Amino acid sequence: MADHIPLELEHFLPYRLSILSNRISQAIAREYQGRFGLTMTEWRVMAVLARFDDHGISAREVASCTEMDKVAVSRALASLVASKRVTRRMHEADKRRSVLRLSAAGWKVHDKVAPLARTHEREILAALSAQERRMLERILDKLAPV
Amino acid sequence: MADHIPLELEHFLPYRLSILSNRISQAIAREYQGRFGLTMTEWRVMAVLARFDDHGISAREVASCTEMDKVAVSRALASLVASKRVTRRMHEADKRRSVLRLSAAGWKVHDKVAPLARTHEREILAALSAQERRMLERILDKLAPV
């Protein structure tokens, strides 16, 4: 036993990040899950569509800018289109691509969930000082550059 | 549209954490997945058993100290016991509880994976200065107290 060196999970970065990230995501997800029947993937897709509403983006773009895989996105979209929260047109010039947009109903949901998410984030960040918050942003930029 | 305020995912903490955490965990998992056929859950269970080898802990304790749910732990243990990496005895005084330990084979795997995980962590943290590393530790302590 003396020659084994067990990992101290409680100081191990990947482990701690995963715990933290899960706790936070789950907490938020539980809310929009319950109130709007959205999965996390669906909500993320909606958030992206909201941001790029001006030009109406394709599924591929949603996938690449959320780092979700295209199958996950496809499924989320299928469900969002079925529930009429997202509209899907065919791209004029390229019939493979779709052109995705939040519908009025989609915006309605978005406008409820977004503030809810922001509030949650604020509550979490309340544990940190202003300096720590800045530092965290910087650290994240270095560890996971966008 | 003007009255909607889309979430800026790239500055949204829960989102960034989840991306970062996934990237890191996946990277490490891919390795022990491929080489040893371990899922992340299984590896975590092994890591915990390694740490508490002196007294031999129960499944419940594994679950509570990894924040995984008991079903996940139960399944991981079933697989680890089947592959002879973990031994399971019945607790003397309480026949519901099990007493879990890494086997010799289990330790062998552990001693390969643990350094691998540590190396990965080091590589990630290499992007940060010493001060940033300290800060990160402190921030994690505040956000997800153990």
Place this chain on the structure above:
DNA sequence: CCTTTATAGTTACATATGTAACCAATTGCA
């Protein structure tokens, strides 16, 4: 042009994960 190769997206299958119900042993307490 016509064939090859790449891309957008979906489908099908296998695997993983979460939830609830369950069994067995234990504890609490009337």
Place this chain on the structure above:
DNA sequence: TGCAATTGGTTACATATGTAACTATAAAGG
């Protein structure tokens, strides 16, 4: 005691997720 409530753990079912194969369209190159 003895019976209800709790706890450790597993099973069964539904749902989610990942991987590979597939369809349709488009781009590239002879």
